[in-house]
Amino acid sequence: MLLTFGLCLAVLSAPALGQASAPSQVTPQPLPLVFWEPADMADPVGRIEFDAHALEPEPPTTGYPNMLYGCEAPRDAASVWVYGWELRNWSDRPNRAMAITRCATADGRAFVDVETVLVHTNKDWQGFVNLVRRPTDGALFCFSWAPGALHVFRSAEGTSWQLLTSKAYSDHDAMCIRWDFASGQFLNYQTTLERFNKRYPDNIGNFRRVLSFRRSPDGVNWESFSPPFLQGALLWRPDAEDPVDLEFYRVVVFPHHSRWAMLVVDYVPPPPEANSRRATTKHGPRYLTEWAVSRDGLNWQRPFRHRDALEKVIWAPVQGPLVRHGVLRFYERDGKCAGLPADRLFYATCRANGEFSTPVFTMPANGLALNADARWRPGENPGQAYLMAELRDKSGAVLPGYERARCLFENTDGHALPLRWEQKTGAELAGRPVSLRLYLRDARVYGLLALGPAGSSIS
Known part of the structure; x- marks a missing residue:
């Protein structure tokens, strides 16, 4: 679903077409800038929309073991350790085991040096595990569920593991635990079952899956809390904008471009007689997986509710991602x-003519580049897509020599398109607070970054 930010109905408060007022953000922002939500821009004109990409399937990897991805850890200058997990002997309950395996990769495509570092038998293991690396000391943590009991293991070096507790707390088994850099503790986005009069009870009966939040300084002692966006509530529930019967099945949370992204696996139980899985289970089929975004990992927005991030792959990851090259x-x-290019998950666009200003930033020494796609649509020649850039001072006035007509992109695509105003690069203004006014049509704008020496991108 496109999140739109159109012209205000109170037209007297909106700038006239082509006349942008001063950006409301006067404190220079650090580069790079990204365009994920309306707060990332000033003075929009036209139907500016925000959207997200679906993950693209890749050819199978080589050497990847039979495991679900957990986390990465440093190995050497060229490669990382990848830790994952599997449940073995599932049908043979007395011998059911949770196993942690690691392997090495340099590029995220080829995996070598596979070794199993932990096998722990428990006839009651359930099907959910998280692996998390604590960056403050490099320790690895394994969080694994048995009925109503979260087990916690720790390893200092990744090969020897110690069981810290067999019951940290009780809850449902789906979770996403990560390390929070700001607070220096573990955060858990925990799926919780809430008693609810469901229209179509499924394998869990009259309960629905919602999200709760927990935090822990050591991975063992946990407390529930309410992030500010929930305004005191302890549960994150579907709202009036969601489809009827929606549940939050589980999530995957990860840091991205100094912000946070989330894959929300949504679930809608069907009428039992129409359940395509009814021959074997009351559990319904998948619905979709949406992207959510946050500036701090605590306060979340769901602007892409109808964009299925997994529509091309169907299967849902448990943790990740791994970013390489x-x-x-x-x-x-x-x-x-x-996967996707790491700098191209979310973007701003406008199908017809549109424009907006960036927040004020300090002009870097070597100029600027845009991460943008202004290619013409297939079959259009000439096409309609364009992108123009104009430099303005901190009050919003156009800087002479940096007008939009001097910096035009047509039928081009690049992760670091250098901005040029004929013979000027903007480096002439290094150190000055400025903003960029972008004019676009049928183009996608992902971010604005600083150029390094000789035109290389540094952000």
């Missing part, structure tokens, strides 16, 4: 993977 990837146990 500019590509963000999620993995499945059979060696499947899916």
